[in-house]
Amino acid sequence: MLSDQMWDSNNSVLFKKKQNGPLCQRTIQAVPLFFVVVFYSLLLIPHQQQRRIIMKTLLVFDFDHTLVDDNSDTWVIQCIPDQCLPDLVKNSYQKGRWTEYMGRVMSYIGDQDISPDTIRSVMETIPFTDGMIELLTFIVSNKNDIDCIIISDSNTVFIDWILQVAGVQAAVDQVFTNPATFDKRGYMEIECYHSHQCSQCPVNLCKRKVLVDFLAGQLKGGVDYQRTFYVGDGGNDLCPSNSLREGDVVFPRKGYTLERLLSRQSAQQGEGSSNPRVIGWTSGREILMELKACVPL
Numbered sequence: 001m002l003s004d005q006m007w008d009s010n011n012s013v014l015f016k017k018k019q020n021g022p023l024c025q026r027t028i029q030a031v032p033l034f035f036v037v038v039f040y041s042l043l044l045i046p047h048q049q050q051r052r053i054i055m056k057t058l059l060v061f062d063f064d065h066t067l068v069d070d071n072s073d074t075w076v077i078q079c080i081p082d083q084c085l086p087d088l089v090k091n092s093y094q095k096g097r098w099t100e101y102m103g104r105v106m107s108y109i110g111d112q113d114i115s116p117d118t119i120r121s122v123m124e125t126i127p128f129t130d131g132m133i134e135l136l137t138f139i140v141s142n143k144n145d146i147d148c149i150i151i152s153d154s155n156t157v158f159i160d161w162i163l164q165v166a167g168v169q170a171a172v173d174q175v176f177t178n179p180a181t182f183d184k185r186g187y188m189e190i191e192c193y194h195s196h197q198c199s200q201c202p203v204n205l206c207k208r209k210v211l212v213d214f215l216a217g218q219l220k221g222g223v224d225y226q227r228t229f230y231v232g233d234g235g236n237d238l239c240p241s242n243s244l245r246e247g248d249v250v251f252p253r254k255g256y257t258l259e260r261l262l263s264r265q266s267a268q269q270g271e272g273s274s275n276p277r278v279i280g281w282t283s284g285r286e287i288l289m290e291l292k293a294c295v296p297l
């Protein structure tokens with residue numbers, strides 16, 4: 001009786017035609033339907049397997065004063081013979097508009113007939129922060145479990161050169177920073193990374209928006225993160241740090257702005273259980289120790 005009802009709900013037209021027929025006739029109708037159901041179920045299984053989410057660990061790095069132990073945007077001034085900017089350029093900086101200021105710096109460098117090769121050779125001398133090469137090398141050898149991105153207010157050209165000369169580009173899956181190119185005259189031009197609605201961040205870059213969009217894109221592609229490690233030093237690393245989830249870790253560099261902002265914030269808010277852990281660092285090796293504890297070896 002139950003099976004007749006099910007049959008009726010799914011195949012009402014067929015059933016009405018056959019309901020007075022012999023039992024064997026109804027059984028004959030049911031057999032092909034059974035095979036159709038089994039066939040489509042088998043088709044669906046591999047599809048569901050493809051949709052399975054891969055869980056990894058995500059490392060997010062700031063660049064200046066984090067991966068490298070200086071500011072790449074001020075390091076470049078060393079390629080000017082007297083290593084000094086004229087007051088007209090120096091005094092043109094407006095708060096929150098660093099990218100436009102850097103455009104004027106690079107335009108002045110171009111005016112001094114300093115070639116892209118000279119700029120490159122100067123940028124390649126910027127030192128990496130203690131322990132960071134070890135940390136990046138560990139990431140390279142554990143790419144199955146670790147994804148790694150850089151979110152920086154520097155620019156694509158400087159970061160590419162510096163990662164290349166250290167031989168650690170393979171550690172980094174994506175670099176989110178202001179796009180830069182050289183024009184025909186050999187002048188470097190820098191554009192803003194994006195526009196956003198965040199009132200806390202400089203006009204050209206909200207690192208929280210970059211991170212949130214990246215995580216959403218990865219999830220669509222079938223990758224999610226058990227935990228995110230955010231490593232930074234500056235004021236513009238606070239906004240993304242506040243988007244982290246419970247179980248994530250923010251690593252502020254000891255003695256730098258982010259550490260001060262985080263401790264002031266936690267004093268104001270009190271320790272909340274949903275906050276990410278905060279671990280201060282002075283060397284990349286301290287971050288490496290925490291990372292090793294999360295990666296199956």
Ligand SMILES: [Mg+2]
Binds near residue numbers: 232233234
């Ligand atoms: Mg920084």
Ligand SMILES: [Zn+2]
Binds near residue numbers: 198199208
């Ligand atoms: Zn922001």
